[in-house]
Amino acid sequence: MLFRCQPGYELHLERELRPLGLAMTDNGGGWLQTPDTAADISDLCFAHAALLSPQEITGESVNALAARILDHFLESARAERFETPWPLVFDCAATPDGLGRRAAAVEKTFTALLRKRMSRVARLATPPNRISSFPPSTPQPLPSSPQSFSPFPPRGLFVCFTGFQRAHVARERISHGQRRMADDPLAPSRSYLKIEEAYGILGREPAAGETVADLGAAPGGWSYSAAKRGARVIAVDNGPLKAGALDNPLITHLREDAFRFDPTTSPAGGKAPADWLFCDLVEDPRHVLENIILPWLDRRWCRRYIVNLKFGRTDPIALLKEVRARIPTARVRHLYHDREEFTLVG
Ligand SMILES: C[S@@+](CC[C@H](N)C(=O)[O-])C[C@H]1O[C@@H](n2cnc3c(N)ncnc32)[C@H](O)[C@@H]1O
Numbered sequence: 001m002l003f004r005c006q007p008g009y010e011l012h013l014e015r016e017l018r019p020l021g022l023a024m025t026d027n028g029g030g031w032l033q034t035p036d037t038a039a040d041i042s043d044l045c046f047a048h049a050a051l052l053s054p055q056e057i058t059g060e061s062v063n064a065l066a067a068r069i070l071d072h073f074l075e076s077a078r079a080e081r082f083e084t085p086w087p088l089v090f091d092c093a094a095t096p097d098g099l100g101r102r103a104a105a106v107e108k109t110f111t112a113l114l115r116k117r118m119s120r121v122a123r124l125a126t127p128p129n130r131i132s133s134f135p136p137s138t139p140q141p142l143p144s145s146p147q148s149f150s151p152f153p154p155r156g157l158f159v160c161f162t163g164f165q166r167a168h169v170a171r172e173r174i175s176h177g178q179r180r181m182a183d184d185p186l187a188p189s190r191s192y193l194k195i196e197e198a199y200g201i202l203g204r205e206p207a208a209g210e211t212v213a214d215l216g217a218a219p220g221g222w223s224y225s226a227a228k229r230g231a232r233v234i235a236v237d238n239g240p241l242k243a244g245a246l247d248n249p250l251i252t253h254l255r256e257d258a259f260r261f262d263p264t265t266s267p268a269g270g271k272a273p274a275d276w277l278f279c280d281l282v283e284d285p286r287h288v289l290e291n292i293i294l295p296w297l298d299r300r301w302c303r304r305y306i307v308n309l310k311f312g313r314t315d316p317i318a319l320l321k322e323v324r325a326r327i328p329t330a331r332v333r334h335l336y337h338d339r340e341e342f343t344l345v346g
Pocket residue numbers: 188189191192215216217218219220221222223236237238239256257258259280281282283
């Protein structure tokens with residue numbers, strides 16, 4: 001299998017895969033390869049996607065690569081009927097530089113060849129047939145429907161370039177839901193992108209009239225994101241709110257310690273359960289887990305949550321294991337927009 005991850009996090013992913021019996025056989029910027037497995041790989045944290053049973057295809061030129069990818073596709077699809085749109089995804093590793101242009105050129109040639117051979121099938125390829133290089137060239141809008149984590153991945157054609165003369169081609173891919181999000185000029189911080197991405201992982205976002213307790217809110221990216229959807233937010237942080245979160249009529253700013261905030265007695269008009277707990281504190285992750293997340297869940301103070309834990313000097317894989325053991329229903333992802341941190345949703 002070929003796993004995709006954020007460049008620089010290959011070894012975290014490798015450690016996450018090891019207990020599943022998956023040993024890394026090769027890796028590069030933003031990808032690693034393992035033998036195929038029957039293990040369940042649908043709920044990984046550091047993987048962004050996995051190409052199932054990929055075939056390695058090599059070629060010296062754009063034309064040779066496109067022709068070989070087409071041969072592989074035609075051969076593997078011989079007994080298939082294409083009646084509905086199918087995903088065609090050309091993708092590339094983070095390095096070497098310029099790989100995105102190579103992949104784009106091969107995709108263009110491949111698509112032209114496919115049109116000549118099977119024009120109806122080519123028309124059904126999922127638009128836009130664009131390169132989602134890593135990082136993807138186009139920020140993604142929010143999915144209109146909840147993310148589906150079906151154990152039966154859709155069949156299509158998934159091509160990932162790991163070198164100028166080398167691509168891995170698969171007919172099936174499991175996606176773990178990470179995606180690059182579009183920024184908003186009024187968003188007070190880059191953290192805004194994380195919460196927008198996390199909604200897609202959960203398959204839900206705050207709605208008008210819902211209540212949000214945002215712990216560690218400043219400068220207000222997460223609060224702004226919820227208020228933008230019409231939710232009422234209590235933003236708890238000693239720091240100042242900025243831009244679209246400052247003086248926002250839907251946001252009440254409480255300069256308080258998040259560890260002491262009690263939504264059942266808050267003078268800011270909070271109530272329990274809040275529809276949402278947001279928590280993005282720069283604090284020791286075990287302290288946050290032990291003294292905020294677990295008590296809030298135990299006391300049923302929130303119906304849904306999105307929590308970002310910063311690993312800092314903590315071993316991320318040990319922390320991940322602990323989070324999964326203590327909150328088995330949480331979905332944990334290293335988001336596209338996460339750095340030394342991961343995000344829990346539930
Ligand atoms: C990464 S920032 C949050 C960014 C925010 N989610 C956004 O979208 O703009 C972390 C915040 O945690 C706050 N923080 C750290 N410890 C806190 C505590 N005990 N109580 C309240 N806020 C705290 C910091 O003041 C800082 O503003």
